[in-house]
Amino acid sequence: MYYKIHPPQYYGGNTDSCVGLVEYLEKENEGKAFEEGTFFFSHEADYHTPTKVRQSIDGNVKKLGQQEARFYMMTLNPSPEELAHIQKSNGQNYTEALKSYTRAVMEAYAAHFNRTYKDGTALSGKDLVYFAKIEQLRSYKPWEKDYQEIYAHNQTIRKEIYQLTCQETSQKVKAKIAKLEAQYIRNPEGTIILPGQAKDGLHTHIHLIISRKDKKQELKLSPMAASKGSENTLNGKTTKIGFNREAFAEKVQSIFDVQFGYKRSLHESYQYYKARKHSPIKYLNYLTHFPAPEYLLRQAVLEAVKQLIKENKTLEQMLYFPKSTAGMRDKVVGKTVNLILKGITGPKAAMGTPVTITAQLLKNIIQKALKMTLQSSGISF
Numbered sequence: 001m002y003y004k005i006h007p008p009q010y011y012g013g014n015t016d017s018c019v020g021l022v023e024y025l026e027k028e029n030e031g032k033a034f035e036e037g038t039f040f041f042s043h044e045a046d047y048h049t050p051t052k053v054r055q056s057i058d059g060n061v062k063k064l065g066q067q068e069a070r071f072y073m074m075t076l077n078p079s080p081e082e083l084a085h086i087q088k089s090n091g092q093n094y095t096e097a098l099k100s101y102t103r104a105v106m107e108a109y110a111a112h113f114n115r116t117y118k119d120g121t122a123l124s125g126k127d128l129v130y131f132a133k134i135e136q137l138r139s140y141k142p143w144e145k146d147y148q149e150i151y152a153h154n155q156t157i158r159k160e161i162y163q164l165t166c167q168e169t170s171q172k173v174k175a176k177i178a179k180l181e182a183q184y185i186r187n188p189e190g191t192i193i194l195p196g197q198a199k200d201g202l203h204t205h206i207h208l209i210i211s212r213k214d215k216k217q218e219l220k221l222s223p224m225a226a227s228k229g230s231e232n233t234l235n236g237k238t239t240k241i242g243f244n245r246e247a248f249a250e251k252v253q254s255i256f257d258v259q260f261g262y263k264r265s266l267h268e269s270y271q272y273y274k275a276r277k278h279s280p281i282k283y284l285n286y287l288t289h290f291p292a293p294e295y296l297l298r299q300a301v302l303e304a305v306k307q308l309i310k311e312n313k314t315l316e317q318m319l320y321f322p323k324s325t326a327g328m329r330d331k332v333v334g335k336t337v338n339l340i341l342k343g344i345t346g347p348k349a350a351m352g353t354p355v356t357i358t359a360q361l362l363k364n365i366i367q368k369a370l371k372m373t374l375q376s377s378g379i380s381f
Contacts, residue, residue: 001082001256002270003105003249005223006073010143014069018057018209021073022050025133025207040131041099043106053131057209060129062217069212072223076105076206076252083202085262095134095204101259102132102206108251109210112244115219123219129211138203142195150185150193157183158194246274 008014011021029037040048057071064070078086090097107125115123140147161180164173184192189200212220225242249270257264266272 001076001078001253002273003252004075004077006075008069008072011073014071014073015067016070017054018071019054021071021209022054025135025209026050028135028137038134040133041102042131043103043125043128046099048131053209056129056131057211060211060213060215060217062213064212064220069222069224071212072210074208074210074223076102076208078204078256079268080202081268082256082260082262083204086260087202089260097260098134098204098206099132101256102208104255104259105252106130106208108248108255109223112248112251113219113221113242114244115221117216117218123214123221127214127216128221129213129215130208132206132208134204134206136202136204138199138205140193140195140197140199147193151195154184154192154194157181 011024025040039046040050040053042048061070086094086097103125106128110123110125110128113123117123140151142151157180161177164177164180167173186192187200191197191200210221210223212222214221221243223243223245226245253264253270256262
């Protein structure tokens with residue numbers, strides 16, 4: 001489970017009315033009868049109309065300048081493993097459980113501002129103005145970096161197919177179209193990956209529209225103002241300022257684990273994610289403590305494939321393996337190790353120059369995982 005505060009440019013800005021965002025979040029209700037739709041909910045109530053949401057957010061802007069943010073969009077995003085656990089433990093009522101979870105998260109959201117009112121009362125969830133909605137679907141977004149080259153490839157194929165369909169229909173043209181369609185890059189379920197296309201599988205997540213001002217319109221609350229432990233005098237008292245994003249990220253996970261009885265593995269933790277992204281040494285330490293080297297292999301291959309895509313290799317290069325099993329073994333080992341080392345220690349390690357002890361240790365771990373996996377597949381090493 002992770003949270004994300006989305007950049008304003010992704011939903012039309014946040015210095016004016018929230019009407020555009022509200023309308024966007026109604027997309028899953030299009031074509032449905034009223035009783036079949038999903039509703040906005042708040043800290044106190046389960047049902048709010050889009051009009052109520054817009055009026056409440058747009059009207060809660062006292063003492064905000066014209067260019068100041070009026071609201072923020074946040075999402076809470078369970079992993080497939082977490083969603084499966086919720087469904088198993090809560091059945092058809094899992095969406096109600098997610099509402100309860102969202103309200104608990106918003107209590108933590110308020111607490112991580114470390115703000116109090118003049119009477120000494122601490123800011124809490126009931127003081128916030130926010131509306132949330134549970135959505136079931138996700139689509140491929142035009143700006144997703146991991147898919148840009150795939151989008152370009154598939155859009156080129158689609159354009160060529162369209163041009164062929166404008167010609168006179170013949171068996172030869174049909175054969176060309178069939179050949180082109182086979183070149184589409186698809187996801188594991190067989191869906192062509194293009195912007196706007198719905199993603200397969202279970203993708204339940206929660207969208208929140210959160211007002212910049214509290215309900216009393218006395219406090220400005222920005223989750224974009226990261227806390228660095230600095231202090232300021234507010235209402236005559238010395239108070240920490242900013243929003244502690246890191247502590248909040250850990251709290252989002254811990255609330256989920258406690259509420260749903262979820263046993264979180266190390267690789268699902270926020271600290272593991274943080275180390276993987278920002279601290280190669282800590283990340284390596286986590287990897288060396290995994291009991292199953294097969295997991296390390298899966299991670300290594302995943303990173304290698306991602307790196308290949310980023311390096312602008314063609315699909316044929318990505319999928320090419322030598323015909324002999326020995327050649328396949330050498331290619332998998334060499335490419336995976338070099339790409340992982342490049343990601344951990346920089347390009348010099350991958351080019352054969354002296355590597356650090358840390359890099360060499362990682363190389364040995366990767367090779368051990370590869371050896372065990374290839375041997376279990378009947379390929380000598």
